[in-house]
Amino acid sequence: MQYxxxxxxLGAIYALVALSYSLIYTASGVLNWSQGDMVMLGAYLGFTxxxxxxxxxxxxxxxxxxxVAAVGVAVQRLILRxxxxxxxxPINVVIATLGVAITTRNVALLVWGPNAQLLQSPVSSNPIxxxxxxxxxxxxxxxxxxxxxxxxxxxxLRRTKEGRAxxxxxxxxxxAVLMGVDTNRSDAVAFAVSASLxxxxxxLVAPIFFxxxxxxxxxxxxxxxxxVIGGLGYIPGAIGGxxxxxxxxxxxxGQISSGYRDVITYAILIILLxxxxxxxxxxxxxxxx
Amino acid sequence: MKSEKKHLIYLAAGLLxxxxxxxxxxxxxxxxxxxxxxxxxxxxxxLNLLSGYTGQVSMGHAGxxxxxxxxxxLSALDLGVPWLPGTILAVLSAxxxxxxxxxxxxxxxGSYLVLATVGFGxxxxxxxxxWTPVTKGAAGLVGIPLPNIFGIRITSEGEFFYLILVxxxxxxxxARRLADSKIGRTFIAIREDELASRAMGVPVDRYKTAxxxxxxxxxxxxxxxxxxxxxxxxxxxxxxxDSVAFLCMSVVGGSRTVGGAVVGxxxxxxxxxxxxxxxxxxxxxxxxxxxxxxxxxPQGLAGLMFKKHTREESEADS
Numbered sequence: 001m002q003y004x005x006x007x008x009x010l011g012a013i014y015a016l017v018a019l020s021y022s023l024i025y026t027a028s029g030v031l032n033w034s035q036g037d038m039v040m041l042g043a044y045l046g047f048t049x050x051x052x053x054x055x056x057x058x059x060x061x062x063x064x065x066x067x068v069a070a071v072g073v074a075v076q077r078l079i080l081r082x083x084x085x086x087x088x089x090p091i092n093v094v095i096a097t098l099g100v101a102i103t104t105r106n107v108a109l110l111v112w113g114p115n116a117q118l119l120q121s122p123v124s125s126n127p128i129x130x131x132x133x134x135x136x137x138x139x140x141x142x143x144x145x146x147x148x149x150x151x152x153x154x155x156x157l158r159r160t161k162e163g164r165a166x167x168x169x170x171x172x173x174x175x176a177v178l179m180g181v182d183t184n185r186s187d188a189v190a191f192a193v194s195a196s197l198x199x200x201x202x203x204l205v206a207p208i209f210f211x212x213x214x215x216x217x218x219x220x221x222x223x224x225x226x227x228v229i230g231g232l233g234y235i236p237g238a239i240g241g242x243x244x245x246x247x248x249x250x251x252x253x254g255q256i257s258s259g260y261r262d263v264i265t266y267a268i269l270i271i272l273l274x275x276x277x278x279x280x281x282x283x284x285x286x287x288x289x
Numbered sequence: 290m291k292s293e294k295k296h297l298i299y300l301a302a303g304l305l306x307x308x309x310x311x312x313x314x315x316x317x318x319x320x321x322x323x324x325x326x327x328x329x330x331x332x333x334x335x336l337n338l339l340s341g342y343t344g345q346v347s348m349g350h351a352g353x354x355x356x357x358x359x360x361x362x363l364s365a366l367d368l369g370v371p372w373l374p375g376t377i378l379a380v381l382s383a384x385x386x387x388x389x390x391x392x393x394x395x396x397x398x399g400s401y402l403v404l405a406t407v408g409f410g411x412x413x414x415x416x417x418x419x420w421t422p423v424t425k426g427a428a429g430l431v432g433i434p435l436p437n438i439f440g441i442r443i444t445s446e447g448e449f450f451y452l453i454l455v456x457x458x459x460x461x462x463x464a465r466r467l468a469d470s471k472i473g474r475t476f477i478a479i480r481e482d483e484l485a486s487r488a489m490g491v492p493v494d495r496y497k498t499a500x501x502x503x504x505x506x507x508x509x510x511x512x513x514x515x516x517x518x519x520x521x522x523x524x525x526x527x528x529x530x531d532s533v534a535f536l537c538m539s540v541v542g543g544s545r546t547v548g549g550a551v552v553g554x555x556x557x558x559x560x561x562x563x564x565x566x567x568x569x570x571x572x573x574x575x576x577x578x579x580x581x582x583x584x585x586x587p588q589g590l591a592g593l594m595f596k597k598h599t600r601e602e603s604e605a606d607s
Binding site for chain 1: 340346390392393396397399400401403404405407408409411412415416418419529530533536537540541544569570571572573575576577578579580583584587
């Protein structure tokens with residue numbers, strides 16, 4: 001039981017990152033390998049606002065989400081739009097986003113230096129006990145904020161004009177264009193929202209993990225794994241996949257072996273892909289022919 | 290016919306130039322970098338057969354490379370197997386792993402396939418780190434013996450250069466023959482339209498598995514020479530970033546030609562060396578160049594060099 005509880009906050013973080021992958025994938029068909037580095041940027045910006053500028057947790061959270069969203073839009077405008085206009089093969093798009101990841105990572109190294117930073121949490125990290133179980137207020141904060149963001153995302157997708165445009169484009173890009181949806185705008189919105197989700201995950205995880213310039217690689221990969229487990233491009237699947245992965249890692253690390261934890265994760269991932277190529281929660285694979 | 294003759298002359302001139310390199314470059318460090326580039330070329334040539342020709346993008350080739358290195362090095366260290374049989378063992382084990390990963394990969398495409406290969410690469414690395422009794426864990430292997438081929442001992446950088454050159458020529462030759470054969474054309478057919486190939490009676494699954502095994506075999510052979518060349522090795526040499534680097538070399542050079550693999554590898558390795566002067570800005574510039582290349586040279590550097598070939602391919606694409 002305790003393992004399950006420990007896995008929940010980790011799962012929430014993975015779920016946020018998985019959402020950011022899924023959203024971009026479904027709305028613009030791009031597999032964005034720089035998502036993990038948006039997490040890193042969010043964590044560093046949050047650290048800068050809180051520790052160096054002395055802002056509170058709330059304003060820092062919002063500010064870094066906004067700034068990273070701007071970075072996301074810049075990436076879409078400057079790199080992915082030209083690629084799309086030239087009809088580049090998917091492998092080139094993958095390499096381009098990897099290029100973004102390498103660049104972002106090393107700009108961060110230049111700005112913030114090679115030393116790991118630790119973000120001061122706004123709440124205490126002393127565990128509180130509920131019966132036999134213990135959970136830290138920081139973990140509760142992660143869970144609460146993640147759930148809040150997921151609801152906000154749902155609201156945005158269902159009720160706002162931009163969100164509806166996103167869903168229309170995701171369903172049928174061509175038809176959406178005919179209906180007068182500005183796909184350039186919707187792509188930018190997808191990148192902005194995704195990047196800010198990543199940034200949020202970064203600030204939330206910063207008090208428990210160290211903030212380093214290459215933290216994005218690990219978290220980004222795990223988030224992508226979660227997104228695929230849930231079914232890439234399927235929003236509820238990304239959330240489910242995130243929690244599934246968090247719980248799996250926590251259980252595998254606690255029960256079997258911490259060294260082989262990631263081996264187990266990846267092995268289960270490959271077996272899952274083999275048996276159910278469309279993800280755990282999606283019934284059929286939507287194959288574009 | 291005439292252009293083919295011309296091609297042969299260019300090829301011979303290129304080979305002659307390559308063979309005379311150790312006489313021109315006396316700096317041992319540069320020769321070392323050139324040798325490394327040659328080893329990477331071998332991996333990338335194999336990767337191009339899989340990712341470029343067959344369209345099965347792999348981001349786990351460092352895994353096959355690692356298996357080649359460790360199998361050859363361990364059989365030399367623990368069992369005293371000479372280098373050449375060790376290389377054969379390395380090639381066989383790598384392609385066996387290629388077969389294993391091909392089983393789930395057959396059903397996957399696009400991002401899902403990429404993730405499965407990423408998972409494979411990570412599993413290999415993590416097993417190398419954690420299986421301490423055999424692999425010596427994160428500390429890695431030391432004292433991998435130098436190759437001794439029928440009494441010829443390879444010791445200096447210059448001697449390694451020729452061994453690597455011979456392997457690369459053999460590898461590229463095999464890859465070219467494959468690519469121009471029925472197998473290569475079938476690979477391309479699968480890349481362009483898997484469903485149509487299947488409908489035409491092509492045993493798609495068998496060809497995909499073959500592509501994985503062949504590609505892994507190249508990486509295994511490269512790994513075998515890599516271990517003997519470095520003398521030491523550790524799991525840190527085979528990370529996700531290394532798999533990404535192989536893919537970048539493949540795409541920057543042009544993943545749909547054999548020559549592109551060589552061009553891309555040489556270009557990116559030289560770029561890394563040239564950028565050393567920039568120090569802290571090195572990888573920033575590297576990332577930006579990567580982005581600019583894939584936007585403005587969608588067919589890679591080889592696309593610019595072999596224009597005629599590209600036009601045919603872009604017509605096939607559209």
